Amino acid sequence: MGSSEWHIEKRSISSDESPISRDQESIENTSENGSLSIVVLGASGDLAKKKTFPALFHLYRQGFLPPDEVRIFGYARTKISDDELRNRLHGYLIKDKDASPEQLDVVSKFLHLIKYVSGSYDSEDGFRLLDKEISEHESLKNSAEGSSRRLFYFALPPSVYPSVSKMIKACCVNKSDLGGWTRIVVEKPFGKDLKSAEQLSTQIGELFDEPQIYRIDHYLGKELVQNMLVLRFANRLFLPLWNRDNIANVQIVFREDFGTDGRGGYFDQYGIIRDIIQNHLLQVFCLVAMEKPVSLKPEHIRDEKVKVLQSVLPIKDDEVVLGQYEGYRDDPTVPDNSNTPTFASVILRVHNERWEGVPFIIKAGKALGSRKADIRVQFKDVPGDIFKCQKQGRNEFVIRLQPQEAMYMKLTVKQPGLEMSTVQSELDLSYIQRYQGVTIPEAYERLILDTIRGDQQHFVRRDELKASWEIFTPLLHRIDKGEFKSVPYKPGSRGPAEADELLEKAGYVQTHGYIWIPPTL
Template sequence: MESGSGSGSGSGSWHMEKRTNLRGESTARDVENVPEAGCLSIVVLGASGDLAKKKTFPALFNLFRQGFLNPDEVHIFGYARTKISDDELRNRIRGYLINDKSASSEKLENVSKFLQLIKYVSGSYDSEEGFRLLDKEILEHELSKKSVEGSSRRLFYLALPPSVYPSVCEMIRHYCMNKSDLGGWTRIVVEKPFGKDLESAEQLSSQIGELFEEPQIYRIDHYLGKELVQNLLVLRFANRFFLPLWNRDNIDNVQIVFREDFGTEGRGGYFDEYGIIRDIIQNHLLQVLCLVAMEKPVSLKPEHIRDEKVKVLQSVLPIKDEEVILGQYEGYRDDPTVPDHSNTPTFATMVLRIHNERWEGVPFILKAGKALNSRKAEIRVQFKDVPGDIFKCKKQGRNEFVIRLQPSEAMYMKFTVKQPGLEMLTVQSELDLSYVQRYQGVTIPEAYERLILDTIRGDQQHFVRRDELKAAWQIFTPLLHKIDDGELKPLQYQPGSRGPAEADELLAKAGYVQTHGYIWIPPTL
């Protein structure tokens, strides 16, 4: 089922829709009638893996600690092939929940309470026996909470490689769904990468789509859960002074940048299968581009927002080879898990062009790399030069609006002011909203916390829809196939550098003007 046909709402509920159940009977489902309270079973598949231990369980713990997971309603199930006991899984997780020696007694008590909610079930990912046992454990929990049959909520988080998604989803559909189609819900959270190209992504979408309706599928991209990414819609559509500026008449170029100051760090074998474009640009940075470039949605309903994101993706022109620079840091192939003649890029800079009225002629520069000279992720909107510049200050740089996604979350406007003194001299400064200074004492939630909570609430606004995924792969698949076939080669660059010098040359050709002599310094308390 193409996701565009689903009707969403802010609560993630969907209207009466006919489907045929596994017994061939026509059924109707109306999730609007299911209260977002009562028994909730959260199943983490791949519970013994790194993703679950480092991200999923800590996010669930923080939701529990903040009162979003009621211990009287919630039970958490870990499922994996590893044969361990409940206590062994709890002990493995504990170290990721208490990551400092000075943890308060309150936190230690919360950790103990949280761990008692976790039960472990061992089984393979294509085993009827394992999933029947999992269903039996979930049902016992639901009965202990005196849930009305079919009114319970079941959330399955697939912290697993995409290769096992189809078999796991089939097992869930056949053996672990709610016991009645007249109420309750079952939701599936799948992690990226969603395929390796258009064909594999569509195949994966079809396999999962045959088992679950689009409103039940939550394709998680954790960048959409970041605080500053979530702020983009508010910035653009709730502030009058941005509305007339946000177009090709005023904006010269947009950069969306992801930089890491370390290499693959033991993940070389995994990373080499995908490369920096599949790992970062095709999903994370492209999602940010959609929010920067989209038109104002009709409302804040998830489907209205995602409709506008799809329109942006469908307006992106094919990427030109001459507007792509690939790099691979020296020493990458020294990793024993990486092939000696690997063509996988660890760095990429490329220009995307959006063919519509608002953005015609404005280059969107996507840049991502590993083993560079700094670690940051940011959006940099560079405005055009001031016409009739009477202060002769063009050489100092242009106005820029910068949104720092991580670290040191902030947004600041670079602009020109008079330098204090008796002379009429200009200098660049900034208007600065730095979160550590403005929101003292406020803890910014981790992206996974927000997205898991959205899944429980049924809000799909920050998740990738099927047609959105397809449009994203259509943009990048031709380029990726050229890299896979060896037609495009990455340039070597030194670890700790800015990347290949050719990338800066591409930026200059695209119209980006680098500021010299000015550096934004994050404030400290």
């Protein structure tokens, strides 16, 4: 955490001030009467330490977790004390070696909201102890005067979701007669194919109602992803252009410049399609391609996402390229004969009035030459090109999701000077330049806060999950059987050459001689 970030927060939480005094109005709008118990299941694991607890800490710092209402419980099999868990978490919450006493005091106050309970995931003893601790907290916080809220965050492998859900239902649901709620947050992967995802949904669905289940996909919490609905439906500029008459193709790209980095054994069970494309990138695809919802109510938005998923045609073999970077199998945890793709480029085609004939190129890969995620909407050529400038490139609207969040439109403009010559340039909204001093929240912060508020807009509904698996399951089964092979590519490259050929076949026109350069402060 840089010093500038802490400077912003210090205006909200001083050493003699409780976080609840910050922006009291906004907190009252997101809070209910009574206690809030947040249970992090799998509290000793990497996900909890690196993502869940830091997100909770940032919410606490900003005043969204008032200490007179909230208690955080860690639950895992590891037998450690409260202080041992707090010590393990400390380094993930504050990384500034020159942290001031005030900053350290805020961390300390947050850590003392955490209580640890040890127990197994498939027996009632541990969960009854957890329920006892939660109930004591609720009693101390005078929940008799209001509702009792219990949030269970599954920082766990999906294999234990069913047993943990059973234990929560049997031992730990909210018991307040005055209302309140019990909600569960489950992490991806939601199964490995359509059958396993439906089985998992059924097992959890028999215990909890759909409004209680929050299937988290952290990509839906990213700032630029959340901006998609505003961009598309609040700007007259895009309304008449966002269709097959004007758009030639759309790319949604995710690149990483590193390999599996010690996660080879885990990754090999899933591959790049299950790990990135079927969930993260498909969620982005929905927001790009969906129709305008009736309102901003979560169910109306999710209804439109399901409709566009159900409109996707079966994937054709000649519109898929799979790759595996050279050296992937050198990992001792990866089988020598592994066919698991670390790269995939897939063309999705939407069979509806808006998008008929427009290819959506969904591409993701590891060990590539750059690290980025973006959406690239390429428009068709200008008819009757009097400037003879089509070879320079087409208009493109690019949304850079990460890193260096930005939106820019590639345009053809006159080259400054005496000659009437054209050049490619851009209209650029780069967040680092336009929104100086504004800290963009982490995706997990936003989504956990949405869960507390009961807003399911940015979470995956069961029928949406089913529709997404229906698209990819046939292809995944063929890969698993070895019927669809991954071609090798060199680490640090663009990926397989066949992927660039597929891109050209889909009608994408490469821009030559132009590179977008992110601005610097």
